[in-house]
Amino acid sequence: MVKRILRIDMTNLKAEFEDLPEEYNTLGGRGLTSTIVAKEVPPTCNPLGIHNKLVFAPGIVTGTTAPTSGRISVGGKSPLTGGIKEANAGTNFAQRLARMRIAAIIVEGKVQGNDYYLVKITNDNVEFIKTDIWVGKGLYNTYKELFKEFGDKKISICGVGIAAELRGAMAGVSFNDPEGLPSRYAGRGGLGAVMASKGLKFIVIDETGAPGVEIADQEVFEAGITKVRDALLAHDVTKKGGALNLYGTSVLVNIINEAQGLPQNNFSSGQDKRAEKISGEAKAEAIKKNGGVRPHFCSPGCIIQCSEVWTKPGGKDPVGVLEYESVWALGANCGIYDLNIIAELNRACNDLGLDTIETGDTIAVAMEGGVIKFGDGKGALGLIEEIRKKTPLGRILANGTQFTGKAFGVTRIPVVKGQGLPAYDPRAIKGIGVTFATTPMGADHTAGYAIAPEIMGVGGKVDPRDPKKAEISRNLQLATAALDATGYCLFIAFAILDIPEGLQGVVESLNGVLGTSLTVDDVPLIGKQIIDIEREFNKAAGFTSAHDRLPEFFKDEQLPPSNEVFNVSDDELDSVF
């Protein structure tokens, strides 16, 4: 049985399995979503209209025994940026889909009328089930009930929440974590709103009878994944007992704060002593005390295990992971330095189907606009609850940072291409700013993680204050695009950037699955193909170099305490691609 595309037509409530076209044979993840979106979606279409499509694709090695590879890419035209978008998440949903040999799900059309549907996918059948009963409900309880209803052994769930019902441009696409919590997000760019716009609220997949991923050359594959595993187990960042394993992604709080690049109060300062209270170290301790789980994997087969389950004392009200990005966005960036409050905010985001980064940026901008005060945790929670209540204020917030900034007359709006900036101030750490400005995705740290060489000394060591960063950002963007196609988690990059055998192993594992004979030198080429496709789409959608820029306040305003400005020239930015 060859790999398949599952095409779901929401207009007619019909679904069809198609053989994967030969030209897509070696594509996966972001490579496949971006290729399909570019081929099938008119670049100038309304992202929430009938011509947009939503594409799901597991990575090339996803569903195999390759370590740390349970990633799924979600693609479409973004209602937040107006450009092409790939957001990805680690979840067993990805692995099951891959084992069912579904290389991609393409959701197209839109339901006539206002009904929402749950689409249940088994190995050889697709069922459309009206699901209006769950409209307006939080995802934590909904997922629990859906797992009960559909059996919890072999199923995974993908869904959108109330934010998406509002067509909010910061609505993410949620996937279950191993506990069944709605905490794994393809969060960025509002793809949740695209899913809801089609009348699709949940996808439940049941892999019973799935044939598993076909592996062209088992020997090559095994040799490859052994090298990947060895590299992950050897590198300080990724090994058991390493930084990510012990403290999760929040290990970065102290590090980036130390580097004077942890944005506080809507990017008004790069450092605050109180950040320690919300550090990875502090969090790990609290989880231990409260009876949560740490470390923990987001999907089976992960070696790094950076994830966790945050709970209230006694293991109550599990949230799932509190990522660095979420802790920063809902914490320091809002002047909030209390993990309990941050966890509550994060839980509300997961419950409503919100991207935590965009939510934190949005709340901070609302604070700057005078809606509530910086540091007001209760107020922040109240703002998120406005979305649940679908009030006008909630509708403003659900549309993200730029929208909220405009609504409240704020001019310091930290976005690129309409997407809110992640947890690094580009004035203090300029390479990541180059990535924010130039990636086709809008401000996205995962698109070319210059923090690795600039702060962590991984893959080389460069001065974060040096404004010549086009080459570093470009190389990382190409490598990342390739990695996003493989299904491996981006975090294996820490190991394979420093350990050549690890990278070799990645390539061998791809060759093992695909029967190809790629070399390490092909990796940036694969990345370039993907980014070329994405940039071409964006160009046709109306993007120019004028959009590859940071907001003017990063150039005009010095960032305390370093007093740096974003002094990367436009020419340097334009030389990235």
Next chain:
Amino acid sequence: MVKRILRIDMTNLKAEFEDLPEEYNTLGGRGLTSTIVAKEVPPTCNPLGIHNKLVFAPGIVTGTTAPTSGRISVGGKSPLTGGIKEANAGTNFAQRLARMRIAAIIVEGKVQGNDYYLVKITNDNVEFIKTDIWVGKGLYNTYKELFKEFGDKKISICGVGIAAELRGAMAGVSFNDPEGLPSRYAGRGGLGAVMASKGLKFIVIDETGAPGVEIADQEVFEAGITKVRDALLAHDVTKKGGALNLYGTSVLVNIINEAQGLPQNNFSSGQDKRAEKISGEAKAEAIKKNGGVRPHFCSPGCIIQCSEVWTKPGGKDPVGVLEYESVWALGANCGIYDLNIIAELNRACNDLGLDTIETGDTIAVAMEGGVIKFGDGKGALGLIEEIRKKTPLGRILANGTQFTGKAFGVTRIPVVKGQGLPAYDPRAIKGIGVTFATTPMGADHTAGYAIAPEIMGVGGKVDPRDPKKAEISRNLQLATAALDATGYCLFIAFAILDIPEGLQGVVESLNGVLGTSLTVDDVPLIGKQIIDIEREFNKAAGFTSAHDRLPEFFKDEQLPPSNEVFNVSDDELDSVF
């Protein structure tokens, strides 16, 4: 005394008169505002940030005895479209400014803190007066009080209202009419928000001691304006007792409804029998009955006199003019067919400083989003009042059609470059659709009024349903840009398109003022220079041909009763420029 530029620095509350640079000597109106904006404003700047500027410029013959020439252009980078913007109005403010030999006012910088200022300009002095007392107040009463305070003989007022205080992207710049009502608007594109963002709330000009417009060759000038006057008095559309004079711009209601191109209920149909109730004919009768004024000039020296003063019975609560665009936007497009309600809505718009076209489009989209029902006049008034109360809902609405559509999950959003469409459905009347799509201004009927040849048989006669309209739109856009520089009202075009001597007279009057030797053949070249500058600005701001498009629903959805779609090809659109 040569002509001057008055540069107002709101950051330092300083003002300076500068001699008009020689290269600006023959420019006026839109020609001058667009040239200055392109030269001094960085195209990628935040429209509400410190780098944007607001420019006021009377036309070349404004302030002279040339008939129907009391126009002022207001320019800047638009917070609604993100591109360059020129909006213009007919008002004695323009004439006084010209007679003070102020070719342009350039407002730059922004007040530190939250205070608002009134800037009082006399012939040789500028005064900054704190005006926080008028924040949050309606403009009708405010203008009345300001006229009292500053003396009403030789002064004119320009101001922004509550919508601009919110930085709403549909906030217009208001000017007084001859009665002192705040009813003359440079409405489009949110330039009111730009003015407010600088901390500037009012400009009061007092022309006492003004030297008057310098005329280089009085004889040539007089000969020219005589020809213009003769043409205006001869043409059916512009003469005394002609269509505009008798019924105002609303004479178009029945005509466009007949042509099946009068959009109803957010562009869902092109015709409705009830439109007759809000026609120019019905309105003229009501004004007569109620004791209003009709006909009436918006600024002294107008021959056409299309304006009026609508009042409640007994001449109470004067509104000012009810333009065709306003009657359509707040009426038919919202399913409202009652002139009394429409007048109340229009009064609320004037009072809050709102562009009536954008307001009507916004309310209609809110209706489509289920906020209130189509036809609910009381509800519509309630929505506008939300802006006065500065509620979250009011903040949504104040940001215009596209913003409101996004907030309420609407996909049928009638905008181009973010600006709401005027009163012509481009499916039934395609040439005006070409102008909407391609003008640098965003959807703007005044930028190239193809209705003239398509519907009125002025300047030729073409089939409105024929999709080959690039050439007509281009020619009209060039002629219009030139006309917008002269200071003559656009409505003289009806006469001079049909009467060659009229056009000759316009050119002679320019030569008379400027001492130039322009010919009729130079007119499109002048227009092209202006549009080239504007398009270059927009290109640098990030605009491409992808933005020269109508929303997809005009292509996807047939318009009853003609069942036409907008079938102008992208190639045809791209061939305009």
